[in-house]
Amino acid sequence: MEFLNYFGNVFTIYHMSLLIGGTLAGLILGALPGLSPTMAVALMIPFTFHMEPAAGLILLGAMYTATVAGGAISAILVNVPGAPANIATALDGHKLANQGRAAEALYYCFTSSFIGGVIGIIVLIFFTPPLAKLALKFGPTELFWIAILGITIIGTIGSKSVIMGLLSGIIGIALSTIGANPMLGEDRFVYTEHLESGIHIVAALIGLFAIPQVLNLIEKSRDAKDAAVHDLGESNVLQAVLFNLTRIKALSIGSIIGVIVGVIPGAGGQIAGLVAYDQAKKLSKDPDKFGHGEPDGVIAAESANNAMVGPSLVPLLTLSIPGSPTAAVLLGGLLIHGLFPGPTLFTDHAEVTWTFINSLLVAQVFMLIIGLFLSRHSGWIIKVPAHFMAATIFILAVFGTYSIQSSYSDVLIMATLGVFMYFGSKLGFSPAPVVLGIILGPIAEDNFLQGKLIGEAGDGVFAYFTSGVLNITMITLVILSIAYSAYSEAKMNKLKQKVLADKERRLKNNNIKGNNKDDDSDNKTQGAI
Amino acid sequence: MYQLRKTCQRKRMYQLTSKLSKLSLMLGTSLLTLAAVTNANAEGYPERPIGVMVAYGPGGATDFQARIATLSSALEDKEGKPVSIGQPIYVTNKPGAGGRKGWNWFASKAPKDGYMLAAYNVPHFIAQSIMFDTKYNVDNLEPVGNWGADPAVLIVGKDSEFNTVKDLVDFAKANPGKITVSGAGKFVGHHIAHLQLAKAAGIDIKYVPGKGGVDALKLVKGGQVKAGFNNLSDAARAKGDIKVLAVADNERHTFLPDVPTLKESGFDVDDSSVNFRGLMVPKGTPPEVISYLAKTVPTMFNDKKTQGKMKQTNSPVKTMNRDEVKAMWAARAKSLPVLLNDLKK
Numbered sequence: 001m002e003f004l005n006y007f008g009n010v011f012t013i014y015h016m017s018l019l020i021g022g023t024l025a026g027l028i029l030g031a032l033p034g035l036s037p038t039m040a041v042a043l044m045i046p047f048t049f050h051m052e053p054a055a056g057l058i059l060l061g062a063m064y065t066a067t068v069a070g071g072a073i074s075a076i077l078v079n080v081p082g083a084p085a086n087i088a089t090a091l092d093g094h095k096l097a098n099q100g101r102a103a104e105a106l107y108y109c110f111t112s113s114f115i116g117g118v119i120g121i122i123v124l125i126f127f128t129p130p131l132a133k134l135a136l137k138f139g140p141t142e143l144f145w146i147a148i149l150g151i152t153i154i155g156t157i158g159s160k161s162v163i164m165g166l167l168s169g170i171i172g173i174a175l176s177t178i179g180a181n182p183m184l185g186e187d188r189f190v191y192t193e194h195l196e197s198g199i200h201i202v203a204a205l206i207g208l209f210a211i212p213q214v215l216n217l218i219e220k221s222r223d224a225k226d227a228a229v230h231d232l233g234e235s236n237v238l239q240a241v242l243f244n245l246t247r248i249k250a251l252s253i254g255s256i257i258g259v260i261v262g263v264i265p266g267a268g269g270q271i272a273g274l275v276a277y278d279q280a281k282k283l284s285k286d287p288d289k290f291g292h293g294e295p296d297g298v299i300a301a302e303s304a305n306n307a308m309v310g311p312s313l314v315p316l317l318t319l320s321i322p323g324s325p326t327a328a329v330l331l332g333g334l335l336i337h338g339l340f341p342g343p344t345l346f347t348d349h350a351e352v353t354w355t356f357i358n359s360l361l362v363a364q365v366f367m368l369i370i371g372l373f374l375s376r377h378s379g380w381i382i383k384v385p386a387h388f389m390a391a392t393i394f395i396l397a398v399f400g401t402y403s404i405q406s407s408y409s410d411v412l413i414m415a416t417l418g419v420f421m422y423f424g425s426k427l428g429f430s431p432a433p434v435v436l437g438i439i440l441g442p443i444a445e446d447n448f449l450q451g452k453l454i455g456e457a458g459d460g461v462f463a464y465f466t467s468g469v470l471n472i473t474m475i476t477l478v479i480l481s482i483a484y485s486a487y488s489e490a491k492m493n494k495l496k497q498k499v500l501a502d503k504e505r506r507l508k509n510n511n512i513k514g515n516n517k518d519d520d521s522d523n524k525t526q527g528a529i
Numbered sequence: 530m531y532q533l534r535k536t537c538q539r540k541r542m543y544q545l546t547s548k549l550s551k552l553s554l555m556l557g558t559s560l561l562t563l564a565a566v567t568n569a570n571a572e573g574y575p576e577r578p579i580g581v582m583v584a585y586g587p588g589g590a591t592d593f594q595a596r597i598a599t600l601s602s603a604l605e606d607k608e609g610k611p612v613s614i615g616q617p618i619y620v621t622n623k624p625g626a627g628g629r630k631g632w633n634w635f636a637s638k639a640p641k642d643g644y645m646l647a648a649y650n651v652p653h654f655i656a657q658s659i660m661f662d663t664k665y666n667v668d669n670l671e672p673v674g675n676w677g678a679d680p681a682v683l684i685v686g687k688d689s690e691f692n693t694v695k696d697l698v699d700f701a702k703a704n705p706g707k708i709t710v711s712g713a714g715k716f717v718g719h720h721i722a723h724l725q726l727a728k729a730a731g732i733d734i735k736y737v738p739g740k741g742g743v744d745a746l747k748l749v750k751g752g753q754v755k756a757g758f759n760n761l762s763d764a765a766r767a768k769g770d771i772k773v774l775a776v777a778d779n780e781r782h783t784f785l786p787d788v789p790t791l792k793e794s795g796f797d798v799d800d801s802s803v804n805f806r807g808l809m810v811p812k813g814t815p816p817e818v819i820s821y822l823a824k825t826v827p828t829m830f831n832d833k834k835t836q837g838k839m840k841q842t843n844s845p846v847k848t849m850n851r852d853e854v855k856a857m858w859a860a861r862a863k864s865l866p867v868l869l870n871d872l873k874k
Contacts, residue, residue, distance in 0.1 A: 041588075042586065042587040042588050043587070045587060045588055045593070046587070046596060046620070049596065136747075136750055136751040136752075137751065138751070139748070139751055139753035140748075140753060179626065180625075180626035180627060180629060183714065183715070183738045183739075183740060184715065184738075185660070185714065185715025185716050185738070187626075187661070193633070196625065196626050196629065196630055196633070197624070197625025197626040197629075197630045198625075198626070265747060266740075266744065266747075319747075319750060319770065320743070320746075320763075320766065320767060321743060321746075321747045321750070322743065328588070328743070329586075329587070329588040330588075331588065331743070332587070332588025332589060332590075332592065332593050333588065335590075335593065335842050335843070336593050336597075336842060337841075337842075338841035338842055338843070340766045340843065341766075342766065342767065342769055342770075343769060405586070405622060405623060405624050405625060405630075406621060406622065406623055407623065407625065407630070446740055450737055450738075450739070450748070450753075453709065453735060453736075453737045454709050454737060454753060454754060456706075456735070457706055457707050457708070457709045457735045458707070
């Protein structure tokens with residue numbers, strides 16, 4: 001209970017104002033596409049240069065938590081995730097918004113973020129030593145299997161059909177191989193200098209989500225002049241929060257998966273939301289509702305995202321191994337203040353360290369309050385006429401992409417991918433599996449290469465990849481995941497056949513009905529699959 | 530009709546004169562700017578803030594060391610005279626492709642007026658210019674000063690059976706190809722130290738490139754590889770989880786005074802793999818600007834506050850002036866092709 005002694009340090013006027021300012025700025029930055037948590041923390045580090053260590057870290061911590069949650073705002077309202085972590089939120093969140101339940105979706109998002117975040121920090125406070133040991137056990141082979149596990153869910157994430165999803169995933173993986181590879185020390189598919197540093201994940205995210213959205217909005221504004229996109233919807237905060245609290249299953253799935261993914265170094269906290277979403281869908285009583293505006297989808301994804309924050313600091317603070325890309329940037333923020341991760345952090349620098357961790361806990365509360373407040377007043381965003389919205393999103397997309405690494409090439413890549421995605425989406429491709437492919441491809445490849453080199457020096461590659469408790473557990477999970485997908489696909493086919501049979505019978509009975517109606521119902525069944 | 534034509538004519542006249550006046554105005558301003566720029570190059574340098582391009586992402590070691598090293602660039606003494614450069618310095622990051630993206634931009638597109646410097650990492654950029662088709666090499670860049678030197682160290686896990694370099698080499702001789710050595714990536718200092726050790730000891734050891742130094746260190750801590758080369762600064766910080774067997778440098782380091790060099794351990798490995806960090810300008814920068822920077826940059830690095838901050842962040846410092854860096858670059862440009870030649874096959 002040592003941490004309780006340092007709570008007093010958080011509640012000074014200076015630290016509190018940093019927390020509030022950091023949270024507010026983080027929520028707004030997070031909502032802008034391109035300003036991912038990693039980017040926001042990296043931008044802030046120079047500012048903390050001249051601050052006291054505790055104050056600097058409080059600011060960084062508040063920014064980290066708030067940007068992760070803030071990315072959901074744009075995901076829900078305009079279907080453009082603020083960061084890769086919020087992709088899963090967009091899947092159901094934006095559908096909810098389309099149904100006129102945007103405010104409700106935002107309330108779910110912040111309530112779940114708060115709960116997930118608090119659970120994550122509590123794990124960080126109480127379980128750091130055992131989790132740190134676990135984190136080290138994840139070597140190249142274990143990470144390879146995690147990436148494969150992630151790939152098994154590609155087919156079922158946000159696509160109309162498994163085939164389309166897998167195809168999109170493969171395109172994503174192929175795109176991820178472009179550029180200079182630090183492990184191979186070689187350039188691949190670098191036809192122009194713009195492709196030299198590969199396809200940056202955030203540039204791809206913005207291109208794939210924002211540009212089709214811009215083009216769709218332009219289309220829409222041509223059809224119906226100045227039509228508002230949709231209504232924010234009337235919703236009672238208290239009611240939504242209370243409903244959220246009753247969704248214990250989705251909340252616990254999200255939080256547990258967030259914690260696990262956060263601890264594993266190199267797995268990329270970016271996939272926590274998607275994995276949680278997938279599990280919530282698989283374990284749900286009616287998985288068909290997911291993707292059509294299911295609150296549980298938002299709840300699982302957002303609680304996972306924020307539950308990931310605390311645990312991703314476990315390997316960082318104890319072993320100097322970051323659990324997420326943002327934690328990696330935070331490492332620089334620690335080092336600048338002469339705080340070297342390791343056991344001494346909790347002894348020699350106990351005051352700074354615990355003040356920082358406690359402030360993360362307090363930051364969750366501010367995130368909830370400010371987030372709920374902003375949600376109530378974010379209505380004007382979606383009342384903006386479509387053509388203004390299109391222009392705004394486009395400007396933000398270009399600005400956000402350029403700001404990642406001040407690179408014009410990234411902007412070109414973003415725009416190219418976006419235009420392709422626009423036409424792709426007309427053919428039934430969806431952006432989420434492509435982004436997931438771009439994230440998972442390098443994790444699978446790099447760890448496979450490392451594991452292969454190590455295996456060759458040991459007992460052989462195959463033996464190295466298939467031995468050990470963790471490897472076997474991972475392989476089992478991969479098999480289960482594939483088996484479940486196949487099972488549900490088969491079940492769906494049966495259902496579809498039944499529906500078709502019913503339809504035929506109906507047709508026979510009532511031959512007068514026109515073709516149009518049948519086409520409609522047929523489309524609907526496909527949509528469900 | 531006549532009236533109309535006249536109006537038209539007048540209108541055209543007016544358009545012409547306005548065009549002319551616009552043209553002359555534009556010409557005048559551009560000439561003025563040009564004059565201002567040339568003036569800046571010759572006399573008044575530096576008269577505005579100076580940029581430093583870092584070819585790695587913000588928050589990384591090179592980035593934050595660059596920020597600390599340039600902290601006191603605008604410092605003035607009691608009489609208001611500049612102590613070092615006399616202008617504030619801002620850092621701009623252009624990461625990608627292991628640094629190649631930023632350095633390619635710097636060598637080909639950066640202004641050559643002394644208002645854009647870049648941080649260099651040796652041996653990285655020299656090795657890259659040998660292994661890849663890059664727009665930069667030691668001949669089109671001009672160093673102005675060096676602030677840090679981070680040697681590679683040979684490390685093993687805490688519970689490793691190896692306690693000295695000899696233990697490791699003996700094992701490798703008995704079991705060729707069975708020792709795995711991690712490092713930050715291909716063609717970086719760690720890779721070069723690995724090649725040098727393998728050559729000097731005549732052993733067959735396997736290099737496992739990581740995605741950066743942190744990833745490589747993780748492989749050693751987790752016991753997935755038998756040994757690793759990593760940054761001395763990071764290894765010194767992780768003393769609890771690893772054993773440091775040797776330093777790949779000509780002398781022992783103050784951070785780890787008890788750790789012998791590879792040379793002391795009986796293997797002829799020099800300082801080719803030491804990661805030097807400093808500032809440079811593109812070739813074509815006016816000589817008076819280069820000599821001004823060469824004079825003031827080392828003073829800036831040696832500032833008391835900067836040095837204190839470097840020490841606080843465990844960053845190994847080594848201030849070198851332009852001539853020393855030039856000699857170091859030339860030596861690397863000579864020794865690295867020989868080492869990397871085996872890889873090129």
